[in-house]
Each structure stands twice: as C-alpha cells, then as structure tokens.
Amino acid sequence: MNSSKFGIVEEEHELAQRQIDEQTKLAFWLYLLYLVSFFLRLPARVPALGVISFDFLLVGLIVFLILGAKATKGARLDIASKYLLAIFVYSIVTLPLVEWPGSVLNSGMVAFIKGAIFYFFTVNLVTNTNRLKKILFVFVSCNLIRVLEPLILNMTSGYLGSVTHLGGGEFAGRLAGAPSDTLNPNGLAFVIATVIPFLHYVFSPINRKANFIYLLLVPLLIYTMVLTMSRSGVLALAIIALGIWLKSSRKTLLLVLGVLGIGVIFINLNEVQRDRYLSIVSSDARQSGTAEGRIEGWSSDFKVAMNRPLIGHGLGTSREANWNVAGKDQISHILWAEVWQEIGLIGLVLFVLYLKAMIGNFLDAGRLVKGRLSESNFLYRSIQAMQVWLLMNLLFSFASYGLKSYEWYLFGGLSVVIFKCAQAKVAAKDMNPLADKGRARRSRKFSLARKVKRWD
Numbered sequence: 001m002n003s004s005k006f007g008i009v010e011e012e013h014e015l016a017q018r019q020i021d022e023q024t025k026l027a028f029w030l031y032l033l034y035l036v037s038f039f040l041r042l043p044a045r046v047p048a049l050g051v052i053s054f055d056f057l058l059v060g061l062i063v064f065l066i067l068g069a070k071a072t073k074g075a076r077l078d079i080a081s082k083y084l085l086a087i088f089v090y091s092i093v094t095l096p097l098v099e100w101p102g103s104v105l106n107s108g109m110v111a112f113i114k115g116a117i118f119y120f121f122t123v124n125l126v127t128n129t130n131r132l133k134k135i136l137f138v139f140v141s142c143n144l145i146r147v148l149e150p151l152i153l154n155m156t157s158g159y160l161g162s163v164t165h166l167g168g169g170e171f172a173g174r175l176a177g178a179p180s181d182t183l184n185p186n187g188l189a190f191v192i193a194t195v196i197p198f199l200h201y202v203f204s205p206i207n208r209k210a211n212f213i214y215l216l217l218v219p220l221l222i223y224t225m226v227l228t229m230s231r232s233g234v235l236a237l238a239i240i241a242l243g244i245w246l247k248s249s250r251k252t253l254l255l256v257l258g259v260l261g262i263g264v265i266f267i268n269l270n271e272v273q274r275d276r277y278l279s280i281v282s283s284d285a286r287q288s289g290t291a292e293g294r295i296e297g298w299s300s301d302f303k304v305a306m307n308r309p310l311i312g313h314g315l316g317t318s319r320e321a322n323w324n325v326a327g328k329d330q331i332s333h334i335l336w337a338e339v340w341q342e343i344g345l346i347g348l349v350l351f352v353l354y355l356k357a358m359i360g361n362f363l364d365a366g367r368l369v370k371g372r373l374s375e376s377n378f379l380y381r382s383i384q385a386m387q388v389w390l391l392m393n394l395l396f397s398f399a400s401y402g403l404k405s406y407e408w409y410l411f412g413g414l415s416v417v418i419f420k421c422a423q424a425k426v427a428a429k430d431m432n433p434l435a436d437k438g439r440a441r442r443s444r445k446f447s448l449a450r451k452v453k454r455w456d
Contacts, residue, residue, distance in 0.1 A: 039142035098314035108316020122413025175227035189233025232399035301337035312344030361415035
C-alpha cells in the first residue's frame, strides 16, 4: 500500500476510534470504578454505599451510557456473544420445563446476569490497548489487595477465617479472604493463581523496579497459598508453572529453580500442611479421605444431573437439586456438573461452544502477534498471561463451580478485546512497516522512549 492510501486509511480509522473512545469515556471510567467496588466489596466496607445500592446504581448507569452511545449501536455480535446470549434466552424459554422455575427467576437469572455483565461491559468499553492496560492494572491491583489483606491480618493477629476437618473430631485453620470479603480458602487460592501469570508476563518485564517487586511478591503469594491449604490451588500453581516453563526459552534454569523451590517449601511445612498436600498423591495421608470424598462427590453430582439430563433443573438451582436428589446441601464443586445440573445437556453444549470461542480468540491472537510483535510488546505479553491463566482455570473448573461467576465472562470479553487489538496492531504494522523501524531508531537514541516502548 502506498503512503497516500495508507495515510487516508489510518486517518479514517483514527477518527472512528476517537469517536468511539469519546462516546464511551465516562462509561469506561465508571466500569473501572465498578471493578474496584466489586472486587474490594466497597459496599460491605462502607455501609453508606450499601444503603444506596452503589453497585446496582453503577451497573444501571453504565448500561444506560452504553445503550445511549451511537458508537455501540448496530454493532455486530461476535460468535462468543451469540452463544452467551443463547444461554440466556434458552434459560428463559425452558422456564416452564425446569424443576424449579421460581428459583430461576428469584436468584438464578439475577446471578447469571451479574456475571455476564462483565462480558458485555468489557466488549463494549475496552476499545483500545490503553484501556486494556488500565483494566488489567485495576484487576490485578484489586486482587493483590484481596490476597495481601488476609495475609497481613494473619501475620498481625493470627487471623485465618476458616477451618477444615482432619478426622477424629479434629480441625485445622485455613486462611480465607478478609472479613469483608466472601472468599473461602479455595477462592483465595484461585485469586492467587489468577494474578501470578499477569505479574510474571505483564508487570515484571516493565523495568527493574517492577521485576524487583515481582520477586518480592511471589514468595508472599506462595506463602499465602500454603496457609489456604488448598489442594486445587497447589495444582493450579503447578499448571501455571508448567505453562510458564513451556513458553520459556530458559527451561533448564526454571526446572532447577522449581525443584529447589519445592524442596524449600516442603521442608518448611508443618505436619498438618504436609499431610494435606501429600493427600493429593497418597492414600496413606491422614487427609486423603477428604480428597476421596471430593471424587465421590463428583460421581454424586453427575448422578444428580442425570435426574433431568436434557433440560436441567433450572439456572441457579445446583444446590437445590443436590439437596432434593442426593441429600447434599451444597452447589456442585465441578463446573461441568454444575452446568449440566442447571441447564442440561443443551445448555452444557452452548456453554462449551462459548468457551471454545473464547479459547479460539486467545489462540488466534497469539498466532497473529507471533513473529510480528516483539516479546517485550504489551499485547504479546498480555496474550501469554491470558493463555496461561486459561490453562490454569480449565484445571480449576474440575474443583470449583463457575457458571455464574465473573471470571469466565470477564476473560471471555478480554479474549474478544485482545483479538481485536492484535488485529489492529498487526494490520497497522503490515501497512506501515517503516513506522516500527523509525520508532526503534528513536528508542535507541532516547532512554525514555525505551521505557515507553515496553508498554507499546
């Protein structure tokens, strides 16, 4: 493409992008505020915010601004959006056929919408790379606070927040989220496993100070993970380590450091913690019974799903179904059984297709930037982090529910955003390859430009 044509195309694209950014600017900043409020539970910390239903007001205002923006009108639905919408419509259409339609209307539908709005907001408001940086910064920062707050409470006052049964009438404490949070020990472990890929790929390469902070945080995060005594959390960390190792060019060094790290951690575990983690692989461990109980629970969950295999019992009724069918008063702790119990095989297929579209977006984005963007590029690093997170979360889905949780929908939205950003970045690079060469020359000349280039 000659320079004149490229200039026209670039100007038109920049003009359209500026219009979208301007029309959604306020809604985007309110979305960031909502993320802070949601993750840090501001209404629980500040009673006045709870009285005025702060989160509900924010969501209503953001929806109003999105629907009122001309830039978002007439936009075509991507494939993941279609499957997500299909799940919602299917849940409404099947109301007369499910076991407990009242529970669906009273709680299930509301909980699903609360999760799905993360997808809707992310796709419509995170419209460029700069906004992607901001949302990742808020997401990682808030979740780091959620991890460090209970750790500080534990170190200063002995706070744990939860217990686990050891057998024989004995119990041991497990670290859960802060008193104002809703995280149980496994939930806290999930948050730890979530932030590590982003700290490793996105944050630590920024500069030496960021790398130093990362090296300080990792031992604290691992120590917090140990205090949760979450076996699924340890397995998630192992998957993250495997993902990082597979993507690394320094496999031997990482392998040696990993083995040494595991050895140091293991010899510093107390007797209860050591037995807890050995129960993952050993039937002789004292707490192996709880691990076997989890496996038996999976079998029970699938039997409950077979009670109404095609349509399901209704969105949000997993706990109700388990109690009425199996006499177990808890929601299924495996995502696939939860989905099957609630929206049946038809809904499970729709959910799998949604996840397939999300996975495809991350993989396609990775293929787009590979060989075209440098490994120091923000988009390249973000894609690496999200791919490792996805690998970890797929494992975690066998130990936790999540049909109505935020993570599948926030990251589903991010998969769409990062694929579009990768397309735009690669297209601009292909149309104007000389721009990168000029920028590279300037970055070698000016030290400040070198730092900025890391976030390009």
